[in-house]
Amino acid sequence: MKTLIKNASVVLDHEIVEANVLIDGPQIATIDPADHSVAETTIDATGLHLMPGVIDDQVHFREPGLTHKEDLHHASHACAKGGVTSFLEMPNTIPNAITQSLLNDKLAIAAKNSIVNYGFYIGATTSNVDDLKHATRTPGIKIFIGSSTGDLLVDEQSALETIFGGTSLPICAHCEDEATVRSNAEKYKDSTDVADHSKIRDHEAAYIATKRSIDLAERHQHPFHVLHVSTAAEIDLIANASDLITAEVCPHHLFFNVDDYERLGSLVKMNPSIKTADDNAALWAALESGKITVIATDHAPHTMEEKRQPFPQCPSGLPAVENYLALMLNEVNQGRCSLTQLSHWMSAEPARVWNMKNKGRIAEGFDADLVLVDLNQERTILNEEQETKCRWSPWHGTKLKGWPVATWVMGNQVFRWRDGCEFDSDVRGREIEFTGERGKRFA
Numbered sequence: 155m156k157t158l159i160k161n162a163s164v165v166l167d168h169e170i171v172e173a174n175v176l177i178d179g180p181q182i183a184t185i186d187p188a189d190h191s192v193a194e195t196t197i198d199a200t201g202l203h204l205m206p207g208v209i210d211d212q213v214h215f216r217e218p219g220l221t222h223k224e225d226l227h228h229a230s231h232a233c234a235k236g237g238v239t240s241f242l243e244m245p246n247t248i249p250n251a252i253t254q255s256l257l258n259d260k261l262a263i264a265a266k267n268s269i270v271n272y273g274f275y276i277g278a279t280t281s282n283v284d285d286l287k288h289a290t291r292t293p294g295i296k297i298f299i300g301s302s303t304g305d306l307l308v309d310e311q312s313a314l315e316t317i318f319g320g321t322s323l324p325i326c327a328h329c330e331d332e333a334t335v336r337s338n339a340e341k342y343k344d345s346t347d348v349a350d351h352s353k354i355r356d357h358e359a360a361y362i363a364t365k366r367s368i369d370l371a372e373r374h375q376h377p378f379h380v381l382h383v384s385t386a387a388e389i390d391l392i393a394n395a396s397d398l399i400t401a402e403v404c405p406h407h408l409f410f411n412v413d414d415y416e417r418l419g420s421l422v423k424m425n426p427s428i429k430t431a432d433d434n435a436a437l438w439a440a441l442e443s444g445k446i447t448v449i450a451t452d453h454a455p456h457t458m459e460e461k462r463q464p465f466p467q468c469p470s471g472l473p474a475v476e477n478y479l480a481l482m483l484n485e486v487n488q489g490r491c492s493l494t495q496l497s498h499w500m501s502a503e504p505a506r507v508w509n510m511k512n513k514g515r516i517a518e519g520f521d522a523d524l525v526l527v528d529l530n531q532e533r534t535i536l537n538e539e540q541e542t543k544c545r546w547s548p549w550h551g552t553k554l555k556g557w558p559v560a561t562w563v564m565g566n567q568v569f570r571w572r573d574g575c576e577f578d579s580d581v582r583g584r585e586i587e588f589t590g591e592r593g594k595r596f597a
């Protein structure tokens with residue numbers, strides 16, 4: 155099956171060109187084929203930009219075990235609508251994904267239920283280093299160096315040394331120092347003010363854990379990715395580290411800060427906590443300077459009922475996968491960044507960091523995971539229109555200019571906007587292949 159996307163502004167690695175793109179089966183066959191190329195389907199993309207599909211390397215899609223919050227059917231529809239063609243999912247499901255057999259179970263569920271491409275991290279515990287050593291069909295190891303939602307936590311130095319020293323898959327970590335968080339929590343134990351969440355999970359907690367993890371990675375020469383950087387001080391640590399270390403920022407740490415608790419309350423309670431306006435500015439600057447190279451969502455849905463519980467019971471996390479490309483396209487329209495920068499931060503870099511085969515770029519022979527965006531379309535994010543199962547967004551009521559209007563996964567069109575969302579829910583994503591070109595993974 156061939157699809158010809160005609161007259162698009164095509165976002166390549168370093169430039170945008172006016173071109174046709176021919177998809178043949180699951181791959182990009184030709185960039186700039188002749189107008190009369192034969193294809194079963196032809197799409198007129200005049201006035202639209204064709205970008206590589208977005209790759210979100212940090213999501214919590216809750217299946218199995220927490221499917222009252224989210225599941226792969228709803229979450230993958232949210233992805234398709236948001237231009238996200240591949241995701242990497244975190245292990246804090248129930249049961250936690252901490253063995254090969256539990257990983258295989260998640261892969262089997264995704265093969266049945268996901269309309270976009272998928273991969274699953276294996277979670278570290280203090281006692282599963284053998285599972286971590288031998289794990290396959292996974293991008294890497296996730297360590298909760300500080301605890302968050304769920305019960306995964308590896309905080310002891312000896313266990314961390316064993317994992318960094320004894321495994322070869324790339325590692326990523328949730329970096330908030332457990333001892334600091336616990337001691338701050340004790341100080342605020344009688345608080346009912348959600349804004350105190352940022353004083354409990356404070357700047358120091360993030361700094362200590364990120365410093366500790368980078369030190370472990372550098373001593374053991376282990377590829378390491380710092381998840382959801384939230385403070386200016388962490389950026390300096392990352393900038394001074396070797397190229398084994400990569401890092402990402404989430405939209406909520408770019409767009410929200412402590413001033414938003416008053417308006418949004420527990421909807422913006424997440425871990426790591428939101429910080430200050432100065433941190434927002436530093437995180438944007440770190441993207442621009444290349445110190446941080448990946449944007450990921452940490453999509454972490456909870457039901458509105460759960461979120462409405464009083465502090466501190468209300469859980470941490472918010473949904474974002476459906477809207478983050480649009481949030482960033484809006485920034486392109488405001489002149490903050492370019493489309494080539496977006497495709498670097500949201501597609502090419504996550505593909506490179508996690509060794510994905512044939513993903514993240516528009517190039518001949520690469521997978522036809524693509525998103526067509528309309529930079530002129532204006533729409534408002536509304537809770538009632540969300541595909542995510544929790545059906546709310548912290549950006550409810552926000553009008554954005556620039557939206558995804560069509561998405562292809564491995565050459566199959568899964569989403570189109572035609573005065574509303576239309577999905578081909580029969581499409582199935584594929585398991586992402588990890589080739590091991592970066593770091594010492596297959597050394």
Ligand code: DOR
Pocket residue numbers: 214246302303328423424425426452454455470471472
């Ligand atoms: O706020 C968060 N929620 N941060 C995490 O690291 C986990 C996530 C969740 O799973 O709810």
